[in-house]
Amino acid sequence: MKKIIAALFIGIAINNIALADTRIIIETGDSKTDIWLNEKYARTSFIENNSDKNSPDENNPDENDPDENGSELPPGDVIKNFSSGKNYMIIDKKKILLDMSSPPMFFEEMTSDTPKKKSSQKINFTYKNRGSGETIAGLKTTKYEVSAQGRKCFDIWLTKDRIYGQAMKKLGYFSDSEDDDDGSESICEQANADDNEKYGFPVKIIATDAEQDMLVVEFKTNVKAPRKYLSFPAGYKIMTMTEMIQDAMARQLPE
Template sequence: MFYKKNYRAILINTLLIGSVASAANAATLIEQQSTRPNPMTKEVKTFKQTMLVEGLKGRMNGALPNGQYVLMDVGAGKTFMVNPKEKMVIDMSTPPQMPKMPKQLKQAPADKPAAKSELIKVGTGPEIAGYPTTHYQVKADGKLCADQYVSEPALKVKHLKHFMESMGKMNAERKKAVGAMPFMKMNPCFIVAEEVAGDLLAKGIVLRTQSPDGNRDFEVLKIQTDVSVPANDFIIPTGFEIATPQQMMQRAMQRMNQQMQKNMPPAK
């Protein structure tokens, strides 16, 4: 459950984010923050993340708990979740396997729209992180889902254009491989957000996403170029074990079975 939840979140968030040099890289740094209100308490929490992009490689810090981070090589179609504390790497490059539909139920094709999507240009938006923006609204079946503030000049920042174009292609291929989600009724706004992601990317970089209630779900705070970072920031640390999500689930099931057997009363 943790993997599936974070897989999709990371898949949508990385839309906003070369070869590794021998000593240090001149990367582009994006500082951003997300705010998520608790539906029960209405308390709003703010999470700050940084993204480093160099060529077709990227690193996302702060998106996962306990010091974990995400490494990407969008040119090779690779994504990894790295856990330094446990020296474990989860290879997220292969999309999760969806359960098969029962024969009596028919699965919708992956390209069949589940909601009518609209991307409407409203006009000039505010300056964000030093870049001009254009204001768009995203709607699902006529209902406002989000206000998006997109910057075309920001897309011309070093490293970002090719990285994001490759990321968009990789995400489209993964979505096609996963197909429709059986047994799951998804929020129309969530579906539409994925559908219009490519159209937004063609217009620039999303610097702010605002929900209908006015909450700033996502905002870029700063974009800085030519940041010197160690070359190994973009590679998997040596000595770390690499496993697929399926392997991690199998291990969890084995531990659960062992614990259940341990707690069982002795046979009489």
């Protein structure tokens, strides 16, 4: 589902139950998201499926730099501070923490006069229980067929594992946002966490076109993250997106 990557940057607050270091690897199409999180931080790496990188490399932070390999993936890991609710992109090559929590100043000016999209009518989704599903990444699942307005949307494997659910809610991974709705979504793409949370949390999704939209390939908790991985890197300069753009423009001006 097209919001899978974008939703990583939303995040929501949950209860105060402490979450031990946890790792989740999710495959979506031709890429993977490798997520480490605990009670204070979450850090996400974006990896192409043809990449042989399968774990954080403290000694080679530039390994996945798109400037070097032409990748369309984000130019760095994203770290979220759950306390402040802010997301930062870690750009190791320039030793910069890019604050992604607010849009560039010019973007706000461009959109200030844009009329707000009216809330669309809520669509009711039907979840048909198809029985016990496979065990995926150590998680027991139940398979459901999800339909809307008489049309089958996708098959989904849900788990009621408490720790997995806690991690997904903390990430806000399947939360929805009206601000992200640009009116281009199909009916089936409008399903969100409110519709399926009472049944469990998604571990695998296969759309009606038989393409695999999402699969959890690894889930481990009570595992120790790499040293200093779930913390802000020392000595990095924090910049807003506006400052980053202004800096890039200044570099292009003739002296």
